[in-house]
Amino acid sequence: MRLVEVKHVIALVRQRGLASVLVDLAERIEQDYRRWGQFDKSPRYAAHSPHGVIELMPIADAERFGCKYVNGHPANQAAGLQTVIGFGVLADVATGYPLMIAEMTLMTALRTAAMSALAARHLARPNARSMAIIGLGAQSEFQAVAFQALLGITELRVFDVDPAATAKFLGNMQGSGLRIVSTDTAGEAVEGVDIVTTVTADKRASTVLSDNMIGGGIHINAVGGDCPGKTELQAAILHRARVFVEFEPQTRIEGEIQQVPADFPVTELWQVIAGETTGREHRDEITLFDSVGFAIEDFSALSYLFDATSDIALHREIDLLAAPADPRDLFGLLRQPEPALARV
Amino acid sequence: MRLVEVKHVIALVRQRGLASVLVDLAERIEQDYRRWGQFDKSPRYAAHSPHGVIELMPIADAERFGCKYVNGHPANQAAGLQTVIGFGVLADVATGYPLMIAEMTLMTALRTAAMSALAARHLARPNARSMAIIGLGAQSEFQAVAFQALLGITELRVFDVDPAATAKFLGNMQGSGLRIVSTDTAGEAVEGVDIVTTVTADKRASTVLSDNMIGGGIHINAVGGDCPGKTELQAAILHRARVFVEFEPQTRIEGEIQQVPADFPVTELWQVIAGETTGREHRDEITLFDSVGFAIEDFSALSYLFDATSDIALHREIDLLAAPADPRDLFGLLRQPEPALARV
Structure with a gap:
């Protein structure tokens, strides 16, 4: 073997x-x-x-x-x-x-990024070209390359609380062909972008994105809220968005939706991929992929x-x-x- | 690593x-x-x-x-x-x-044999010197060496329905120092022995040992009845024996005791090893280790x-x-x- x-x-x-x-x-x-x-x-x-x-x-x-x-x-x-x-x-x-x-x-880093970009291809606006990345840890560069390769993202706006993480990210992305702007706050990073990716490592319920930061039509790729007690989004965002998950029983425990009641409506992404239901339905819809990683x-x-x-x-x-x-x-x-x- | x-x-x-x-x-x-x-x-x-x-x-x-x-x-x-x-x-x-x-x-073959001999040390008569082995497949030689090393078994009586398996066993045991007699039936193999080890590979409920073959004082090391639908002993033997198991919930499903009602009394072997309860209580007691293998x-x-x-x-x-x-x-x-x- x-x-x-x-x-x-x-x-x-x-x-x-x-x-x-x-x-x-x-x-x-x-x-x-x-x-x-x-x-x-x-x-x-x-x-x-x-x-x-x-x-x-x-x-x-x-x-x-x-x-x-x-x-x-x-x-x-x-x-x-x-x-x-x-x-x-x-x-x-x-x-x-x-x-x-x-x-x-x-391989987990690679498949997570591939999954994020795959979900976004079904959920983001077709002409999405700019993405914010909040959290510049181990997963961030893989997300950047996946979205560039699979969606044609050309512009990144990036933020991390730790300048060393930002410096590492910018160094690794040299020569990528992406236009990259680093910002001083998460709020600045998400200004005007088509897609927001959150991949922070904070192991608590935190608020990386608050409701007022999210305009209509955005796709949110929420990667870092991925275990019990660890979330990144203000709950109000969930109520404005259509929420897509990998495997509902698992995401109820581990994902952003652990913040909302068990009857909060979600769609399993495979149904969109298999053509059994719709992904994004109109330009101004907020879509959210509540990613936790599935077997x-x-x-x-x-x-x-x-x-x-x-x-x-x-x-x-x-x-x-x-x-x-x-x-x-x-x-x-x-x-x-x-x-x-x-x-x- | x-x-x-x-x-x-x-x-x-x-x-x-x-x-x-x-x-x-x-x-x-x-x-x-x-x-x-x-x-x-x-x-x-x-x-x-x-x-x-x-x-x-x-x-x-x-x-x-x-x-x-x-x-x-x-x-x-x-x-x-x-x-x-x-x-x-x-x-x-x-x-x-x-x-x-x-x-x-x-290593699974080794640990299974070591476990069998360990159980027998607590359950067989202290002066046990002879053992029958019924079933001469992949596990048989390990059982023979373990019982020789850990209990001082000096004499084996062995039987398999397939003469090729018997020949393989006898070849592998050359130079072991054990006195080995191969017999024509399982009944002949168990005559007069202190311990009987059953390790057949038949994947159905079968009767390798029937009640009339088992005299008082014997220790039975039942290794081959180890998954649902696979047993080796006639149920009547269980009713005459004190039955010891590894982990009761698992053995109820996989072991010989799948043949008897769920309230059939068994003792978990760890209690004997830890000194919390007795192993063999007298010379004429029939003891049975219903081995399925535990984590x-x-x-x-x-x-x-x-x-x-x-x-x-x-x-x-x-x-x-x-x-x-x-x-x-x-x-x-x-x-x-x-x-x-x-x-x-």
């Missing part, structure tokens, strides 16, 4: 170009969302501790089983560690054999990665399966005359 | 000796069972398909999170594949970072493996975590001047 490490994903992205990978990922996600009913969807498993949470996100269709391991440890950042890392497994349903274990630290997106990312990394330069062969010549003779492996170490 | 492959486990077993590994594993399991209350125990997650099942078995204490991926695909054997393979992850609860991914195909045993196996494989000859370093110098600069990894591939 195959192991895809961080270096392999980096090599893949350098080979194909980030924009091209994001476009392909979005297409894969779109295909999978269109066949929503074919997936066996489960609530995620979460092991909570005083420090954070470790989650397992399993999902399967008739052919493939996928599962992502992912953590969320806010205090990691102070220790110089990442707050979110992950890896995934893709397995063959017919035999139960795992096919691939892959890093999902970079199908990881499944799409793992499937994409499995297809894209068959070249031996892009993975490593590993053995977790034993594979004795006689399946009943596991014990015999321990008695081989030649050390198995010589095999690799 | 660390990857422990099949070849590494083989090397470890050759280095330390199988008996020694089984003794150490049993000790680790015993320690973990003694602190039963410290574990966050969850029901396993199961994705069923027409071909089989893929399961996730997560468990955690305050320091470590463990999870095993394992399948069960009976039809695999006809295709020359193993019916059960697995791998596990061990993670640090404080940071959410995975520490190790390890093969659990061989703590995998946790113990993963912890053991993590401690035992720190030598670089016994694992491989892999990167699923990215680890950018600035945790907020994941994007920067894609822009490194030196290809990350050069790092390894």
Whole structure:
């Protein structure tokens, strides 16, 4: 079976170009969302501790089983560690054999950005060209490149409370071809834009966007309100917008809509993608994608990665399966005359 | 982080000796069972398909999170594949970072045998020296070595419906120091023994042991009745025995006791190990360990493996975590001047 490490994903992205990978990922996600009913969807498993949470996100269709391991440890950042890392497994349903274990630290960032841009393609005004990004952390550059590649965004207005984050973002975006203006407040950033992306890391209910900042016709891509107790938008915005979610039972707990009653109307995005309901209905409508990240997106990312990394330069062969010549003779492996170490 | 492959486990077993590994594993399991209350125990997650099942078995204490991926695909054997393979992850609860991914195909066989012998040490007569093994598939040799090492079993009486399985077993056991008699029927195998181990692979309710075959004082180590619809013992035996289980809610569904009403009395083995209740109470009592395999045993196996494989000859370093110098600069990894591939 195959192991895809961080270096392999980096090599893949350098080979194909980030924009091209994001476009392909979005297409894969779109295909999978269109066949929503074919997936066996489960609530995620979460092991909570005083420090954070470790989650397992399993999902399967008739052919493939996928599962992502992912953590969320806010205090990691102070220790110089990442707050979110992950890896995934893709397995063959017919035999139960795992096919691939892959890093999902970079891939989660990629699929999140691809998903955001995919949603915006269905929900933002067709001629959207400018976007504000509030929060310039680990996810911000991926959002910028995804919206440039998938929607033709040409202008960014960006803001972060931390000037160091802004400097990092501007440095990373050099040569991107995007016109970028950094602003002193979130309010200035959203002035006149077609799309607002919020990706702050604050682990509390905060108000990154207040109601008076949001004009008619805007699409809001709300990425950072993604776990219980963590929201970014003033609730009044939700009441003026049409709200789209990935998987309603999960978003009720984790998304911006945890601020509003359980009967607050939302639309699952797959229905828009599958053509079962409308996305944006008129120019002046406020649309909101309340993004929390759903297992199908990881499944799409793992499937994409499995297809894209068959070249031996892009993975490593590993053995977790034993594979004795006689399946009943596991014990015999321990008695081989030649050390198995010589095999690799 | 660390990857422990099949070849590494083989090397470890050759280095330390199988008996020694089984003794150490049993000790680790015993320690973990003694602190039963410290574990966050969850029901396993199961994705069923027409071909089989893929399961996730997560468990955690305050320091470590463990999870095993394992399948069960009976039809695999006809295709020359193993019916059960697995791998596990061990993670640090404080940071959410995975520490190790390890093969659990061989390790599951090892921990199952260690668990059986550990249970028998508490439940079989103290002077037990002879054991019958019914079913000579992939698990049988591990059971034989574990009972020899942990209980001082010196004599085996063995039976399988397939002479090829018997031949494989006898070949593998050459030089073990055990006196082994192979018999023509299961009934002959159990004649006069102190312990009976059943480890057949038949995926239906079958009767490997019938009531008239079981005399007073025997300990039955029932390993093969381990999933819904798969049992090995005639129900009448259960009514004559004191029945011990790993985790009652799971065994009610998967074990031999699926044949009897839900109020049939059982004792959880950890209570015996922790000294909270008695094991065997007198010489003539029939004791029965209704083994299905529980997540703590995998946790113990993963912890053991993590401690035992720190030598670089016994694992491989892999990167699923990215680890950018600035945790907020994941994007920067894609822009490194030196290809990350050069790092390894």
